[in-house]
Amino acid sequence: MLVKTYGAALQGIDATVITIEVHEHNGIGNFTMVGLPDNAVRESRDRVHSAIQVNGYHLPRKTIVINLAPADIKKEGAAYDLPIAIGMLAADEQLPTTLLDRYMIMGELSLDGTLQPIRGALPMAIKARDAGFAGFILPYVNAKEAAVVDGIEVYGMDNLRDVVRFLRQECTIEPVRVNIDDLFADTLTGIEADFADVRGQESVKRALEVAAAGGHNILMVGPPGAGKSMMAKRMPGIMPPLTLDEALETTKIHSVAGIKRGDISLITTRPFRSPHHTISDVALVGGGSNAMPGEISLAHNGVLFLDELPEYKRQVLEVLRQPLEDGKMCVSRSKLTVTYPSRFMLVAAMNPCPCGHYGDPLHECTCSPGQVQRYMSRISGPLLDRIDIHCHIQSVPFADLQKMSRGESSASIRERVVQARRIQTERFAGVDGVHCNAMMTERMLHQYAAPDAQGLNMLRVAMERLRLSARAYSRILKVARTVADLAGSEKIEPSHIAEAISYRALDREDMI
Numbered sequence: 001m002l003v004k005t006y007g008a009a010l011q012g013i014d015a016t017v018i019t020i021e022v023h024e025h026n027g028i029g030n031f032t033m034v035g036l037p038d039n040a041v042r043e044s045r046d047r048v049h050s051a052i053q054v055n056g057y058h059l060p061r062k063t064i065v066i067n068l069a070p071a072d073i074k075k076e077g078a079a080y081d082l083p084i085a086i087g088m089l090a091a092d093e094q095l096p097t098t099l100l101d102r103y104m105i106m107g108e109l110s111l112d113g114t115l116q117p118i119r120g121a122l123p124m125a126i127k128a129r130d131a132g133f134a135g136f137i138l139p140y141v142n143a144k145e146a147a148v149v150d151g152i153e154v155y156g157m158d159n160l161r162d163v164v165r166f167l168r169q170e171c172t173i174e175p176v177r178v179n180i181d182d183l184f185a186d187t188l189t190g191i192e193a194d195f196a197d198v199r200g201q202e203s204v205k206r207a208l209e210v211a212a213a214g215g216h217n218i219l220m221v222g223p224p225g226a227g228k229s230m231m232a233k234r235m236p237g238i239m240p241p242l243t244l245d246e247a248l249e250t251t252k253i254h255s256v257a258g259i260k261r262g263d264i265s266l267i268t269t270r271p272f273r274s275p276h277h278t279i280s281d282v283a284l285v286g287g288g289s290n291a292m293p294g295e296i297s298l299a300h301n302g303v304l305f306l307d308e309l310p311e312y313k314r315q316v317l318e319v320l321r322q323p324l325e326d327g328k329m330c331v332s333r334s335k336l337t338v339t340y341p342s343r344f345m346l347v348a349a350m351n352p353c354p355c356g357h358y359g360d361p362l363h364e365c366t367c368s369p370g371q372v373q374r375y376m377s378r379i380s381g382p383l384l385d386r387i388d389i390h391c392h393i394q395s396v397p398f399a400d401l402q403k404m405s406r407g408e409s410s411a412s413i414r415e416r417v418v419q420a421r422r423i424q425t426e427r428f429a430g431v432d433g434v435h436c437n438a439m440m441t442e443r444m445l446h447q448y449a450a451p452d453a454q455g456l457n458m459l460r461v462a463m464e465r466l467r468l469s470a471r472a473y474s475r476i477l478k479v480a481r482t483v484a485d486l487a488g489s490e491k492i493e494p495s496h497i498a499e500a501i502s503y504r505a506l507d508r509e510d511m512i
Contacts, residue, residue, distance in 0.1 A: 001025075003090040003097055005083040006104050006133070008124040009073055012338035013252045013293075015120060015127035017104070019069045020080065022087030027063025035068030037075045044078060044109075048085045051113035055161045060092040074336070076290060079118040082107035082137075085160060086167065095168050103155075104128040105137045105163070113160035115139035119258040122251050125149040135175070137163060143176040144265035145255060148183075148248070178265050180244065193234045196409040200396040201227055207391040207503060208347075209413050212239045213420035214482030215436035217324065217346035217386060219309070219506070222393030223360040228349035232305045235347055236270040237410035239303075240421050246301045249341060253300055257293050271302030273344075277311040281319045286340055291331045296323050297340040309350040310378035317383055320346070324386040327433075346387065352376075362395055376506075385471045388438060388479055390506040420485040437482045445474055449481040455497040462501045476500045 002023045008015040031045050052059050066084060068075045083105040090097050106124060108116040117139055125146035128136045135153040136146055143156025153175040157163050165171045195205060204220065208231060211218040220228045242250065251267045254260040260267065275284060275295045286294030296304060306312060323329045327343035353372045357363040367375070384390075421436065427448060428434045434441075440448065451459065459476060462468060477492075479500035484492045 001091045001093065003087050003100065005087040005090070005100050007080055007083045007106050008104060008120075008127055009075055010120040010123065010256055011073070011336075012291075012340060013123055013249070013256050015123040016070075016073060017127060017131050018073070018075065018080075020083045020087050021067040021069060022084070022091045023065045023067075024060055024062050024088070024091035025065075029061055030063045031066075032064070033066045033068070035066075035071045035075060036073065037068060037080075038077075040078045041068070041075050041080050044081045044084055047078070047081050047109045047111060048088065050111040051081075051085060051109040051160050052089065054111065055113045055159070055164075057089060057094055057164070058092065060088055062092075064088060064091070077119065078108040078116070079106045081109035082115065082160070082163065085109060086163060089164065095164055099167050099169075102134040103137050104131075104133045104135075107137075107139045107157070107163075109160060115157055115159055117141045120252075120256045121146045122148070122248070122255045125152060125154060126252075128152055137166070140176075144178055144263070145251070145260065147176040147178040148180060148251075148266045180266070183266050184241070184244075184247075184268050193237055194410045195231070195234050195238065195413060196406045198227060198231055198234070198407050199405075200407075201231065201393060202407075204231060204391055204393045205407065205413075207389055208235060209238060209417060210479060210482050210486065210499075210503070211235075211345065211347075211389050212413075213417045213486050214388075214424070214479065215345060215438040216388035216479060216482065217348075217438070218389040218391065219348045219350070219384075219387045220391055220393050221350055221352050221506070223363065223395055224351060224356045226393045226395045228393060229305075229307055232303070232307070232347045232349060233272065233274075234410060235303045235305075235345070236272050238413040238417055239270050239345070240414070240418050242268055242270060242301060250301045253293050253297050253340065257298060259298070271299050272305065273299040273302070274305040274307065277306075277308050279312070279316060281313075281316045284316055285319050285323060285329050285331075285342075287331045287333075289333075291333055291336055291338050293340045294329070296320070296342040296344060297329060299344040300341045302344060304344045304346050306346070306348045309348045310375055314378065314380070318380065321382055321386065324383075348387065350379075352392075359392070360395065362397065381469075381471075384506060385475075388475045389503040391503055392505060416486055419488075420482065423485045423488075437478050437485070440478055440481070442474060445477050449477040449492060451477070451480070451492050451497055452494075455480075455492060455494045458494050458497050459501070466501075468501075468504060472504045476504060479503055 005020045007018045009018050089095050121142035122145050125136050129152040137155045140156030147154040156176050247268050273295050284295050323342040329342045330339045352358040353367040354375050355366045358365040424436050480492050480496040483496040483499050
């Protein structure tokens with residue numbers, strides 16, 4: 001008897017429908033699986049056999065051939081255990097086949113038939129809905145994640161026996177429901193890491209506010225203990241809340257990577273990723289034998305924080321250039337090419353010299369000018385060109401810390417950021433791929449960020465006196481446009497240009 005069940009294979013952050021064909025016929029009990037399965041899929045034979053026997057069902061004693069179609073797509077992981085087991089039982093006439101074409105079925109089986117979590121439940125649920133399936137059967141721990149998809153019934157199961165009884169219509173199982181509005185409401189009630197805890201550093205907090213308002217990458221340069229990491233961790237709290245589309249796309253990436261917690265159905269806060277400086281280039285941008293997403297994709301719609309920037313390997317930093325420009329990462333292998341989104345805000349921090357105290361009024365620097373020059377030169381010009389804002393940060397003396405009151409809250413800063421982003425959304429409403437000022441092209445700068453005569457003269461004088469590089473010109477105009485948006489000004493004033501110029505310190509020829 002030939003029976004078909006349906007599952008899914010992940011390709012990047014999307015899924016493809018896989019048909020599991022089970023053909024059982026008279027023979028000597030051979031078990032054959034074809035359709036480009038990997039080792040984990042091949043090993044499903046032993047898990048499926050054990051789960052069927054332990055749960056009291058009869059193990060077919062005939063020759064079984066299983067085909068995973070389409071055969072030219074590689075099938076990976078143990079999530080095909082459940083559809084294979086259901087197909088074998090149906091082919092042996094131990095359960096009816098009338099409902100099998102209505103459901104996509106995925107799940108890893110333990111030897112006792114318990115269902116284990118799977119990766120990529122959200123993109124699979126989206127594909128099941130788009131392919132016209134009435135429901136999606138999967139492990140209960142993944143059910144809330146899949147249930148955020150409208151238009152399809154999601155059934156979370158604990159073990160093989162529950163699935164068989166459901167398909168036999170011996171029991172009624174209610175589909176899992178998730179209220180999207182409640183999920184977003186829970187994330188807006190409070191901010192864990194608040195800027196109110198940061199005392200002093202008002203100029204740096206202003207620079208971070210500008211960066212969040214315009215989607216600009218930012219680099220903080222200062223001595224150890226000045227608060228660079230502390231403020232970087234508070235960046236997601238002042239960025240605009242995720243939209244539903246952004247939340248779904250972010251959740252898909254984390255689901256495919258297998259790092260999303262099972263009790264979280266939808267990621268509704270902006271990601272914050274902070275990889276160690278010993279990270280490899282593959283771990284940062286993605287890849288490996290299975291072409292998994294890297295840190296830059298896990299930071300999509302959020303913040304990628306690189307602390308101690310010069311300590312990263314030169315090769316690792318250079319692979320950031322293309323994703324920073326394009327907002328996506330294409331991972332190519334001999335038989336597979338996948339594209340992962342990677343539109344993130346880069347927040348980087350570094351010391352001004354190897355000892356960390358160059359320019360620090362509280363400590364003496366022990367580095368020679370040559371050491372300082374070599375240390376700063378570890379960051380290439382092309383990478384620095386993609387960072388719009390550079391700001392210096394100084395340590396706050398202990399005596400001043402005691403006198404200072406709590407700073408402005410993240411919620412207050414976020415209100416201004418959201419208002420500035422709203423202005424940009426209206427400005428770029430008819431332009432594909434441009435959502436904030438940092439994404440503006442050179443042509444758009446002339447349309448939306450052209451300074452007046454006084455501002456243009458100020459920019460000319462600054463570039464000559466401060467010996468700013470030519471690459472600083474467009475960056476200054478983009479940042480000035482954001483400063484003007486925060487001020488609610490339609491035109492770019494000289495004061496906006498002046499503030500933007502102050503954020504380009506590392507573009508000075510005597511600094512790098």
